[in-house]
Amino acid sequence: MPKSKRLMELMMTVNRKRRFKVQELADEFGVSKRTILRDLQELGELGVPLYSEVGPHGGYQVVRERVLPPIAFTEEEAVAMFFAVHALRHYGSLPFQAESASALNKFYLHMPGDVRDRIDGMKHRVDFVTPARSGDAPCLSALLDAAVRQQVLSIVYMSGGKEKRDRRIQPVGIYANNGLWYCKAYCFLREGFRVFRCDRIREAVPDPAGTQPRDLGNAALGRPQVAEPIAPVRLRAVLTRAGVRRCEAELWLAPMLDAREDGSGAIDRDIPSSDLPFYADFFAGLGREAAVEAPEALREAIRGKLADLLERYK
The missing domain is CATH 1.10.10.10 (Winged helix-like DNA-binding domain superfamily/Winged helix DNA-binding domain)
Structure with missing residues (x-):
C-alpha cells in the first residue's frame, strides 16, 4: 500500500x-x-x-475532538460551503461561534488565489440579510447539547423584566428566526411544550434535582405540540392571506394554522389560558390581518392593548 x-x-x-x-x-x-x-x-x-x-x-x-480526513471539494462546492458559513455572520450568537469562524478562515486561506479573488468579488454582490439584534444568547451550546442528549436543564429566564430561576425544561431543539434564536422545549412548570427566547435564557445547567427526562423521541421543531394544555381555552381566529404568511413564519404557530385554497386561513385550537397575554400581544400586532372570534377573554385583552396604544397617541 x-x-x-x-x-x-x-x-x-x-x-x-x-x-x-x-x-x-x-x-x-x-x-x-x-x-x-x-x-x-x-x-x-x-x-x-x-x-x-x-x-x-x-x-x-x-484527544479533544477528532480531526476529519482531507476532503476534496470542487471549486463550486468550496464557494458554496464558504458562503453557507458566511451567511451566519449577522448573528451575534451561534452554537459553534469559534468553530464556524475557524472553518470559514480555513476554507478561505487554503483556496487557490483565483478562487479567493472570486469569493472577494462575490462578498459584495450577495448577502443573506438578518436583522442585527442587541444582546447575546450565551446558552445556545448548552441548549443544543441538552436537546441531543435529552437532558433536563434548570434555567434562569428573563420574562417581563423579571428573573425567573430554577425553571426546568427539556429542550427539543433550537432555531433562528428573524435574527433571534428560539428554543422549543418541554416545560415542567407548565406541563407542556413552550418556545423560549434564547437571549432571555441567562443560565442553563443540568437540573440539580435530577428530574427524570421525558421521552421526546417523536418531538421535533416543526411538529405540533404533543402535550395537552393546562386549563385550555378555545382559540378561534380568521386570517387574511397576509395574516397567514405572518403566522407561517412563526414556527410555534404554524402547526395550528389551517390554510385555505385562496390563501386565507383560520386557527381553531385549544391553548393554555395562562398564555392569553402572549397571544394578545401577537394578534394585536397583526392588526387588520387577523380577527379573533374567541375566547372573549383574549378579545378583551386585545381591546385593552389597543386602547393603551390609542391613549399614547392622543
Whole structure:
C-alpha cells in the first residue's frame, strides 16, 4: 500500500478507534511497529491530536475532538460551503461561534488565489440579510447539547423584566428566526411544550434535582405540540392571506394554522389560558390581518392593548 494511502486510512482508523496500541495498528496494516510509529509521528505533525500513555496497559489516544480526513471539494462546492458559513455572520450568537469562524478562515486561506479573488468579488454582490439584534444568547451550546442528549436543564429566564430561576425544561431543539434564536422545549412548570427566547435564557445547567427526562423521541421543531394544555381555552381566529404568511413564519404557530385554497386561513385550537397575554400581544400586532372570534377573554385583552396604544397617541 502506498504511504500516502496508508496515512489517509490510518487517520480514519485512529479517529474511529480513539484509543489503540501500536501493535494493533501494525497487525491491521501489515507493517512493522517502527513503521506505524513513524506514521503516527507524521500524523501528529499534520495536526492529529495524539498522546501516548506508558505502562503495560498504555497506548495511544486521540484527544479533544477528532480531526476529519482531507476532503476534496470542487471549486463550486468550496464557494458554496464558504458562503453557507458566511451567511451566519449577522448573528451575534451561534452554537459553534469559534468553530464556524475557524472553518470559514480555513476554507478561505487554503483556496487557490483565483478562487479567493472570486469569493472577494462575490462578498459584495450577495448577502443573506438578518436583522442585527442587541444582546447575546450565551446558552445556545448548552441548549443544543441538552436537546441531543435529552437532558433536563434548570434555567434562569428573563420574562417581563423579571428573573425567573430554577425553571426546568427539556429542550427539543433550537432555531433562528428573524435574527433571534428560539428554543422549543418541554416545560415542567407548565406541563407542556413552550418556545423560549434564547437571549432571555441567562443560565442553563443540568437540573440539580435530577428530574427524570421525558421521552421526546417523536418531538421535533416543526411538529405540533404533543402535550395537552393546562386549563385550555378555545382559540378561534380568521386570517387574511397576509395574516397567514405572518403566522407561517412563526414556527410555534404554524402547526395550528389551517390554510385555505385562496390563501386565507383560520386557527381553531385549544391553548393554555395562562398564555392569553402572549397571544394578545401577537394578534394585536397583526392588526387588520387577523380577527379573533374567541375566547372573549383574549378579545378583551386585545381591546385593552389597543386602547393603551390609542391613549399614547392622543
